Amino acid sequence: MSTIPSADAIEAAEAFDDILRSRMPELRPEAFEKSYDDFWAALENDGWLAIARELPRERPEQSLVLDLTAFAEVWGRHLLPLPFVEKIAEDLADLDGIDGVPYPVAASGAMIVTRGADSDDDFAPSLVLADPADSGGRSTYAHMHALWAAEAVGCAAAALELAVDYAKVREAYGRPIGSFQALQHLLANDLAHVEAGRSGVAACALGATGTREIALDVVDRAITVVTDAIQAHGGIGFTWELGLHLYLRHVLALRTVVAHTSPDDGAP
Numbered sequence: 279m280s281t282i283p284s285a286d287a288i289e290a291a292e293a294f295d296d297i298l299r300s301r302m303p304e305l306r307p308e309a310f311e312k313s314y315d316d317f318w319a320a321l322e323n324d325g326w327l328a329i330a331r332e333l334p335r336e337r338p339e340q341s342l343v344l345d346l347t348a349f350a351e352v353w354g355r356h357l358l359p360l361p362f363v364e365k366i367a368e369d370l371a372d373l374d375g376i377d378g379v380p381y382p383v384a385a386s387g388a389m390i391v392t393r394g395a396d397s398d399d400d401f402a403p404s405l406v407l408a409d410p411a412d413s414g415g416r417s418t419y420a421h422m423h424a425l426w427a428a429e430a431v432g433c434a435a436a437a438l439e440l441a442v443d444y445a446k447v448r449e450a451y452g453r454p455i456g457s458f459q460a461l462q463h464l465l466a467n468d469l470a471h472v473e474a475g476r477s478g479v480a481a482c483a484l485g486a487t488g489t490r491e492i493a494l495d496v497v498d499r500a501i502t503v504v505t506d507a508i509q510a511h512g513g514i515g516f517t518w519e520l521g522l523h524l525y526l527r528h529v530l531a532l533r534t535v536v537a538h539t540s541p542d543d544g545a546p
Contacts, residue, residue: 279341281480287333287345294326295352318360327362330369343370343421344483347428351479354432357524363425371418419539423493424482430532431475434500437507437525438468444511461510468506471499493536500529 283291301317321327326349333345350363442465445456455461478496482489504525508515515522 279484280344281477281484283345283348287348290329290333291348291352294329294349295355297324297326298352298356298358314358314360317358321362327365328369330366330373341483343424344480346370347424347479347483350425350428351432351435351476354429354528355436357433357528363429367418367422367425370421374418420482420485420489422539423489423536424479426532426536427475427482427493427496428479430497430500430529431472431479433525433529433532434468434475434503435472437504437522438465438472440522441465441468441507441510448512455510464506465510468503471503475499490536490539494533497529497533497536501526501533504529 282288301320318327325332329349330342330346333342346366350366353362442456445461445465446454448455450458456465475496478492478499481492482496486492504522508522508526511520511522514520
C-alpha cells in the first residue's frame with residue numbers, strides 16, 4: 279500500500295491550491311469578516327465539494343482516504359472558514375454506508391451528527407445528534423483524524439513558508455537573518471516536523487492503531503511549527519495585522535476537536 283497520495287490526487291490538489299490562491303485575498307484578519315456563500319457555491323459548481331466521489335475508489339495499492347488528505351492539507355494552507363474537510367468526511371461516510379459524520383460542535387470537541395431527514399442544504403446540514411456506536415463512529419472518526427491532521431499539516435507548511443521567505447529578506451547586523459545558524463536550525467527542525475506530520479497523516483489514513491493519538495502528535499507538531507514561525511518574524515510576528523496568529527488559533531482549535539473525539543477508532 280502506497281504511503282503517499284496518488285499522482286492524480288497530487289495533481290488535482292495542486293490545481294485546487296492554485297484556484298484557492300487566485301480567488302482568496304491576501305491573508306488578513308479582516309478577510310474573515312466577508313461572506314463566503316458565493317465562494318462555497320463556486321466550489322460546488324466546479325465540483326470540488328464532490329471530490330471524494332470523483333476520485334477512483336477501488337484501486338490496488340492506493341487509499342482513497344490518503345488521496346483526500348492532499349486536499350485537506352491544501353485547505354489548511356488557506357484558513358477558509360468553511361466546512362470543506364467535513365464535507366469530504368461526510369461523503370466518505372456515505373460511501374461506506376454510514377449515515378453520520380463528526381462535525382466540530384461547540385468548544386468541547388466533535389460529535390457524530392447526521393443530516394436531518396428533510397434537509398437538502400449542503401452548507402448547513404441540520405445537526406441531529408446520533409450515537410457514534412450506531413453511526414459508524416469508529417471508522418468515521420479514524421477518517422476525520424486523518425483529515426484533521428492533514429489540515430494541521432497544511433497550516434504548519436504555510437506558516438513555515440512564510441517564515442522562510444521572511445528570513446531571506448529581513449536583515450539584522452547587515453545580513454539576512456536566515457544566515458544565522460540559530461534560525462537555520464530552528465526552521466530545519468520545523469521542516470522535519472512538517473514531514474513527520476505527513477507520515478502521521480498517512481498512518482491515520484491507512485488505518486493504523488491509535489489514530490487519535492497519532493493525529494494529536496501531528497497537531498502538536500503543527501503548533502510547534504506555527505509558534506516558531508511567529509518567533510522567526512520577531513515582534514511583527516505577534517501583530518494582528520500580519521495574520522500568523524490565525525494559523526495558531528486554527529491548529530489550537532484542531533487540537534481541541536481531535537482531543538475530544540473517541541479513542542475507539544477501529545483498533546482491534
